[in-house]
Amino acid sequence: MSLEIYIDLILVIFLAITGIAVIYVRNLFAVAMLSGIYSLLMASIFVVLDAVDVAFTEAAVGAGISTILMLGVLAITGNREKVSNKSPILPLLIVICTGALLVYGTWDLPIFGDPNAPVHTHVAPEYIANTYKHTGMPNIVTAVLASYRGYDTLGEVGVIFTAGVGVLLLLSRRKTTNKLNQKSKSEDQS
Amino acid sequence: MDLILSHINYWVAIALMMIGFYALIARGNLIKTIIGLNIFQASVFLLYITFGKVSGGTAPILQKNTELYSNPLPHVLILTAIVVGVATTSLGLALVVKIYESYGTIEEDEIAKLDAQEEN
Known part of the structure; x- marks a missing residue:
């Protein structure tokens, strides 16, 4: 320990x-x-x-x-x-104030590794006790991810798919716009 | 010393969160901003995983002769969050590439200047 x-x-x-x-x-x-x-x-x-x-x-x-x-x-x-000429004082002030507030909040948090903290006493013991009975998987994290919360993981795949489609759409349009620019340039020259 | 050991993870998580926040609001470079966002995200991950730790426990993989496990539920949440985080990062970086191709710069103030010139 x-x-x-x-x-x-x-x-x-x-x-x-x-x-x-x-x-x-x-x-x-x-x-x-x-x-x-x-x-x-x-x-x-x-x-x-x-x-x-x-x-x-x-x-x-x-x-x-x-x-x-x-x-x-x-x-x-x-x-x-680029070295920006913006004054860093206002952002620094905001950051220090927010940080001080958050540190003030840590006094009420359970001490590090406390087994009686509220997080460990509510649902977690049931998962630890029953996961092997329900799913037959020894790894609880994998069991929750793929079995108990399987639909959430499916939704996550949807999020990644959306992001992938977004990236592809953003990056694949650059060739066509370049061509358009070149076309308009050549038209200007002619 | 006990106080430091029992709270250092929370304080470092907050410090990293504020470092990421500072990079987000004070820096004009778009890539630095995205890296700031990443640091901010990772600090939240650290906070959650710290909550899940039980002193004397082991990783939540069931085995014989072990009774005490760390809490697996924050791990599941953060596993999802990491993957969603990289999805947002990649989308942000794609936007940066797009902005660079249209403006030729990734500095916020130069982009604002170019926009102002275009309006005039």
Whole structure:
């Protein structure tokens, strides 16, 4: 118990440092790599906190696919971030006020790992007790995702499909618009 | 020290949330904004998974000789949220590519300037 809480402490501090570095670094390729490191650290923390399935997904999707997408976009748009002359004081003030309010809210939260916290006493024990009887699967997370909440997962597939169609529609129209531009240019020249 | 150990995950989640929020509202670069959104999302994931941890428990995969498991329900919620998160990220990045092709820049203030010129 005590060892895993110290590992968690160290990883979480690394995570905060990476987050601050993302804000400071201006080179966007470096920022994309930092966000990959951020996801990988997050996945390690999920393993320490016993969420192994979530860690798998975060490592594959967050550190893998997101970083590749980001690098693909950077290859098109270039990696310079302009130094903006906007004053950072107002956003900083908003962020600090919101953060202080949220930290004030944490005093009422159950302490880390408390087995008697309300989250652990309501429905979770029933799932842990009955999942193997109902579904025959030892992995409770998979059982809830694919069996108890199967329709929700189907809806999630719908969300991903919609996003995929949206991306395809946005990106496939660029060739036609380019052609239109070229056509109008050639008409202008003639 | 006990207070720090029992609340550090909440505080770091809040700090990361605020870092992402700052990147969203203070930075004009569209890709930086999307990365800020990602950081914000991931901080919420951290908060949920922290709620699900039971000290002394193991991963919620049933096995012999084990009685105490961490709460599996936040894990299920966050598994769904991660996948939906990458869907929104990809859609946002596709919009960035589109904006770059129309304006030749991904800086918010330059885009606003170009829009103003077009209106005049």
